[in-house]
Amino acid sequence: MNVNNKPCRTIWPDPTRPEIIHIIDQRQLPHRFEVEELRTLTDFVTAIRDMHVRGAGLIGATAGFAMYAALASHEGLPDQRVLLQAAAALVAARPTARNLAWAVERQLAAITAEPDRGRWQATAFAEACAIADEDADFCRRIGEHGLAIIQAISEKKGGAEVNILTHCNAGWLAFVDYGSATAPIYAAQAAGIPVHVWVDETRPWLQGAKLTAWELGQQGVAHTLIADNTGGHLMQHGLVDLVIVGTDRTTRSGDVANKIGTYLKALAAKDNNVPFYVALPSSTFDWEIRDGVAEIPIEQRPGAEILAITGQTASGSLATVRIAPIDTQTANYAFDVTPARLVTGLITERGVCQANEAAILALYPETR
Numbered sequence: 316m317n318v319n320n321k322p323c324r325t326i327w328p329d330p331t332r333p334e335i336i337h338i339i340d341q342r343q344l345p346h347r348f349e350v351e352e353l354r355t356l357t358d359f360v361t362a363i364r365d366m367h368v369r370g371a372g373l374i375g376a377t378a379g380f381a382m383y384a385a386l387a388s389h390e391g392l393p394d395q396r397v398l399l400q401a402a403a404a405l406v407a408a409r410p411t412a413r414n415l416a417w418a419v420e421r422q423l424a425a426i427t428a429e430p431d432r433g434r435w436q437a438t439a440f441a442e443a444c445a446i447a448d449e450d451a452d453f454c455r456r457i458g459e460h461g462l463a464i465i466q467a468i469s470e471k472k473g474g475a476e477v478n479i480l481t482h483c484n485a486g487w488l489a490f491v492d493y494g495s496a497t498a499p500i501y502a503a504q505a506a507g508i509p510v511h512v513w514v515d516e517t518r519p520w521l522q523g524a525k526l527t528a529w530e531l532g533q534q535g536v537a538h539t540l541i542a543d544n545t546g547g548h549l550m551q552h553g554l555v556d557l558v559i560v561g562t563d564r565t566t567r568s569g570d571v572a573n574k575i576g577t578y579l580k581a582l583a584a585k586d587n588n589v590p591f592y593v594a595l596p597s598s599t600f601d602w603e604i605r606d607g608v609a610e611i612p613i614e615q616r617p618g619a620e621i622l623a624i625t626g627q628t629a630s631g632s633l634a635t636v637r638i639a640p641i642d643t644q645t646a647n648y649a650f651d652v653t654p655a656r657l658v659t660g661l662i663t664e665r666g667v668c669q670a671n672e673a674a675i676l677a678l679y680p681e682t683r
């Protein structure tokens with residue numbers, strides 16, 4: 316998508332020095348647009364763990380390049396041990412998003428299928444690029460399928476503006492391009508359908524206020540930032556036509572883990588008959604599990620994220636200030652699980668389906 320009217324992805328190899336991978340340091344947005352260079356496995360693990368990059372699709376794509384970096388920075392002929400150590404460090408960096416382990420497993424399979432260890436580095440680079448390109452392509456297709464949903468609502472409203480609520484950032488910044496929840500919105504905008512997005516600020520990391528508001532602004536999509544608990548009120552007053560969110564891990568039965576607070580939005584949507592859609596590429600499905608509440612690992616992050624807040628001062632510098640008493644106990648759960656029964660439909664790269672095992676497996680019969 317665009318940054319200052321120029322197309323940009325969230326991760327890309329340097330065109331002349333392929334040992335360098337570029338990312339946007341998302342901790343600086345929206346105040347600064349800074350590109351960071353990653354070279355070593357440690358650089359990549361730090362970037363994922365400390366959220367220089369974040370969002371399910373993007374941490375998957377970053378892990379793909381990290382496996383390449385682990386080989387590129389290894390002296391001598393690499394062996395299985397190098398691969399497995401890198402894989403373990405990456406998977407441990409963040410536990411909830413399925414795309415991370417999925418990309419690592421895909422890399423391990425591609426690299427070890429190459430019998431010539433001298434070619435492992437080149438194989439890993441090609442696979443990392445393929446993972447990133449596929450992520451972008453799948454999100455583009457999610458946009459095409461989700462467009463039909465927005466189009467139908469727009470027609471029902473006689474062409475009046477469609478109001479979409481989203482939580483967190485499942486935009487292009489959470490993927491390689493387009494985003495999952497935002498792809499249908501961008502497709503609707505391109506089709507000339509008037510859309511307006513309610514952007515949940517998304518405490519405590521503020522992905523909505525910092526990232527979604529910024530990227531929608533860059534694409535010229537009308538949007539309004541709201542405090543996290545506003546959605547229910549808006550729905551009661553008919554001001555939300557549909558909700559579209561992303562997901563970090565979805566079970567084969569359609570339970571959905573997403574940023575903390577998503578579950579409450581789904582409950583409010585159900586109570587107010589507002590359609591609640593979840594957009595995801597197939598790399599987010601965890602085909603091994605059915606019960607999301609019992610089986611999806613929920614990341615707990617440092618309490619400092621709740622105790623303090625970072626923003627820009629009047630002089631333009633970034634500053635962190637404390638907002639709670641110094642010795643306050645915290646619990647910082649990063650995700651929650653929305654049961655499938657609250658989900659109107661899943662928007663995937665293969666089409667839209669109901670959130671139940673039969674419907675999901677009808678779209679993905681190879682996972683039966």
Ligand code: MRU
Binds near residue numbers: 371574
């Ligand atoms: O902690 P984050 O920012 O990596 O969380 C991921 C998210 O942004 C959301 O949960 C998002 O809605 C799904 S990721 C496509």
